[in-house]
Amino acid sequence: MNEEQRKHGQQANPTSAKSEKDYSQYFQSVYIPPSLKEAKKRGKEEVQYHNDFTIDDKFKGLGTGRKFYIRTYGCQMNEHDTEVMAGIFMALGYEATNNTDDADVILLNTCAIRENAENKVFGELGHLKALKRENPGLLIGVCGCMSQEESVVKKILKTYQQVDMIFGTHNIHRLPEILSEAYMSKAMVVEVWSKEGDVIENLPKVRRGNIKAWVNIMYGCDKFCTYCIVPYTRGKERSRRPEEIIQEVRSLAARGYEEVTLLGQNVNAYGKDIEDMDYGLGDLMDELRKIDIPRIRFTTSHPRDFDDHLIEVLAKRGNLVEHIHLPVQSGSTSVLKIMARKYSREVFLDLVERIKTAMPDVALTTDIIVGYPNETEEQFEETLSLYREVGFESAYTYIYSPREGTPAAKMTDNVPDDVKKDRLRRLNAVVNEFSGKSLLPYKGEIVEVLVEGESKKNPEVLAGYTRRSKLVNFKAPKTAIGKIVKVKITDTKSWSLDGEMIEEGLIGSEFQIPAEVN
Structure with missing residues (x-):
């Protein structure tokens, strides 16, 4: 580990230590977690802006013939981080899958806000142990907010040996390097930065x-x-x-x-x-x-x-x-x-x-x-x-x-x-x-609804939200999905509205553009 890595808390591969003493020595000598005390002294470290993110040629094709799966916990910020990681995976040649059984890489993008969220992640890691046993070539990773907690990283290192990589919220842009190292290394790859983070554009x-x-x-x-x-x-x-x-x-x-x-x-x-x-x-x-x-x-x-x-x-x-x-x-x-x-x-x-x-x-x-x-x-x-x-x-x-x-x-x-x-x-x-x-007060009113798709409870009913974030359920042709339509409210419930679409009120886009890497 060079001085820059040590300064920022970037991790070298841990040894295959098994005792609590070995883990303590590892963290004292190598692991530099985010410091609560130092975080209170913010303002001195300059934020770096980078708008030149590119995939190094040596990593291109890394995912050819391989599939990735990301499970996301927590807030919209985590969801957006998942979108970025999915973009990097696909730029590397990976294909997305919704089935862990088909995946060659499984990432758990974690939330640290509440204990229950952490327990769900540890539970999922337990379930993935059997999958790893059946497919030793599978890479399992833990990323996101939980990875920035020292106690979590210690617990994973000690208890969840099926995990191949741990990385934090500040170094998502280094996913190609982390994946490459995980494929080549027999030890767990841990890369968590205690630095305050940069702004990376062009991801x-x-x-x-x-x-x-x-x-x-x-x-x-x-x-x-x-x-x-x-x-x-x-x-x-x-x-x-x-x-x-x-x-x-x-x-x-x-x-x-x-x-x-x-x-x-x-x-x-x-x-x-x-x-x-x-x-x-x-x-x-x-x-x-x-x-x-x-x-x-x-x-x-x-x-x-x-x-x-x-x-x-x-x-x-x-x-x-x-x-x-x-x-x-x-x-x-x-x-x-x-x-x-x-x-x-x-x-x-x-x-x-x-x-x-x-x-x-x-x-x-x-x-x-x-x-x-x-x-x-x-x-x-x-x-x-x-x-x-x-x-x-x-x-x-x-x-x-x-x-x-x-x-x-x-x-x-x-x-x-x-x-x-x-x-x-x-x-x-x-x-x-x-x-x-x-x-x-909405009963009898006409509102604009952005139609997001089928209702979770009834595929024959469409659902969407008003400008004021009110959920509206109504029957309409599937062609309305992705458009903003006018709906007359016929009934009100505790948490949602029922209505009927007014055809001539259609506004918004006339077509949809497929999701793509941008």
Whole structure:
């Protein structure tokens, strides 16, 4: 291992150590995990921009006659990472498969947000052991956020010898090198970088579908909420250059995509790290508003970075939709302080008021955690009252679970499990109530629906979403898939709408372009 590799935590092959002592020595001498302490001192390391990604000639054809399979866990960012890895695989000559039995390479693209997500990955690794036994030439890899955790890598090295490679979130662009080394090496290839990450442009992608697309506009997070592992697994906030994003969205519009979602762990901090220009998410959205694509969304935003300029731009509408996902996490100022969210209940409510004044028909959705360390019944009631006061139309709700390496993991988890479950049940009752109420006014109305495909429950019914992210089910010919159509709502349910398509209301693309590597 050279000095540059050691500095960035790039791994050489581990020895076939078997004892706990051997593993400890390995990690002390070679493995340099992302440092929580050092992450707090961000700002000194310069982000490098690379727009010259290419596949080295020596790797071309590496996948000829071989198939790959990627299983994705977690958020849209992970889904988008999978699109990039699929693009690299296909550029190497591999063919995609949906069956692990046919695969020559299996990757698990992992999520570290919650313990349950990690347990699913370990369970899947157990199932793949038999497959590896039947096919010794099969390569099994673990990538994504879990790979950035020291404890996870140790556990895989010690317990899951069927794994051939582990790599992190910052070095997906090195997949050709990692695969090549895994084919040649008898030991597990571990390449995890503790550096904060660069911005790599010109990466190939195989997008899922040809109707909606995700576009990364920034990576990482600097907020350091006490419960969250993301700032450590994804690195510091680093924004793509606006011209690269605008060009990518223009390309998607030219190829017939109907909707783009801008992605970032903290998407509305976009541009704050670009030193040579005064440019934020509001400025970017104002430029994207001029592109001929029907819908543009963004996720996920942090209330601290939601400024008035962004609100002003969103209020211009056009292709900017009237739906904002705005995670509050708790309605108690005291709990928000423990979470290190850096805003109070009052500040959040003031932000909501400013958004609603500019966009009276906006649909607000949120994330909420219940049972945080030291959360009292009174504080939980504050969350319920805030939900009602804001009138959120939907929410992702969670019971708090500690993540190793986060500040909250050192706190006493002193809310009993039965109390956590009861609070989640009561919160979900309010969420269900408000979801149903938000849908009632739609009955008899005509809405624009982007048709995504067949309903999961009935192949004779099509399904799609409105601009305000409401699910609509309706009968229509399959030719409507991929188009934006007008639907009259005939019935409302707790979480969805039923309707009938109005033929003459067809708008949007007249044809679909097949998914391809771009």
